[in-house]
Amino acid sequence: MIVTRGLTKRYGRVLAVDGVDLDVREGDRYGFLGPNGSGKTTMVRLLLGLVYATSGEIEVLGERVPARSRSVLPRIGALVEGPAAYPHLSGRQNLALLDAAGPGGSRRTRKSRIEDALEQVGLSGVDRRPVRTYSLGMRQRLGLAAALLRRPSLLILDEPTNGLDPRGIREIRDLLTGLNEAGTTVFLSSHLLAEVEQLCTRVGIVDRGRLVVQDDLATLRAPTGHVEVATPDAARVVAMLDGRVVDRDGERLVVRHADPAALNAALVAEGIRVSAIGTRRRTLEDVVLEVTGHGSDRVAP
Template sequence: MNEPRTAAAHGATPVRSSDLAIETRALVKRFGHRSAVDGIDLAVPRGSVFGFLGPNGSGKTTTIRLLLGLASADSGDIRVLGREMPLALASVLPDVGALVEGPGFYPFLSGTGNLMRLDAADRHASFSTRRQRVQDALERVGLSHAAGKKVRAYSLGMKQRLGLANAMLRPRELLVLDEPTNGLDPQGTREVRSLVRSLAAGGTTVFVSSHLLAEVEQMCTHVGVMSAGRLVAQGPLEELRSAGQAHVVVQTPDVELASRVLTRLGLVPGEAPGTGSPWGNAAVVGTGINGHEPEAIVAALVADGVRVRGFTVENASLEERFVSLTGEGFDVVG
């Protein structure tokens, strides 16, 4: 790959290659005649929390396996932390922590015992600080109370926490997490969210593959969306959301009249269920602002006699953008 290079897609702000923790160009992976990853150009800025979204079977986990050298690409280029993969695998992986496709541990060992053994297998890890680092990692994921318990007695959520602890046994430049909140209760999910934010604040790039849109919206700064093996959008979260159709919500008792005004302005009106008020107002939603200033929309409504008792402008949610980009839900397997 030649530098400098912009690695933006679908209206996202261009990013220099030197500012990227992960970069791919025309990356392809086939299984038989099916392309699981079909020519994607991925750009993950350093220091970001990057949410990697897509329906089941869209190619997310296959992409992660390619990035980490767990599978070989059929064609294309990969750079992780500025180095070409898989040629630089031995020098890159010590700076990368990963939790992919669920953690696997020795069931007859305790949480501490598993982490001690895994750390011992890392030739870059210091023996002198091993026990302290294991204790610190268990504390960060809230497992200090179960450190001595055998892993066979761990719940799915506890095993997931232990996998996170293993990924953080040493300081990492990049953390790759595949469904990190899988099996966690709401409290555990909030703790992981807070942990990811703190890691990013400390300079670690966090790459999160997830199907939980609400979590991604609260956790991530950047997003990439996969569909049928293709990267259909990527960029800062706010840019991705603002690229969707914004809509206005008008609280008024004059529903039919408001709908006619919105139609005249080129908006697509519709009544939002369950958004009435104690005074009997209904909410009329107009989609596609079409360059109108909010003040002009309100003025047009009032000029035609619409009693406006509430008015808001809302950008498309991440879920709306996801559906518009993929046409699918997360239960689709392709």
């Protein structure tokens, strides 16, 4: 669905995207992550033909971009750097203008497609209020509705849950999961690691313009060779396991062990109470910090 080869973008002396080989497959829910200033939004703009690459190649839906953008873009739904709208018009009026201005939108089905898109994003009850009165969350939902107008086969989204409350984030996650299960490939740039971890099946991580990781999320979150144990008898466990406890936080322990069932049996045999036990896996936060440890925008005194 999306393939790039040696994709590079320079702005003067600034190397925003540095030789990226992206591989987004049909059916993916692909999370694109990285620290602030790592090149995420520039990458999204390159994929949509909004800026031109300094060097490298881009293929989207089997077509070269930007050369074939005119035939590709009608099959893509996109939200980049927040939704754009005429503030004095209503949401429906904005969607109607957007649909009329773009290629491939059927006038005959326009009204039904607008209503379907608004319902999908939770704005079906919106009235004729102008967009300037919308909250940030409502504007974000309207931007998503615009991305869904043409019933695209590929969604390219930059921070789609920005401004939404927890309930709204969950609704958009459920929407994107449902669209993906119905056949839409999702490419999602976000800084919300927990959200990407719950939604996405594959992940790419960029740091200072370079793609440093690209893999299935399940592979990245492989077992660490440790077991997490919750027990009111933590001190006894520490004494019993003789150096195999690598971390302790109150009643919660991390133990160097490959088999939770065998460890549980050994603890219970010693009369130790176990409230919870399970294999410890790397979180997505662990992975990101490991590969982008120096990529902070913190300014030291």
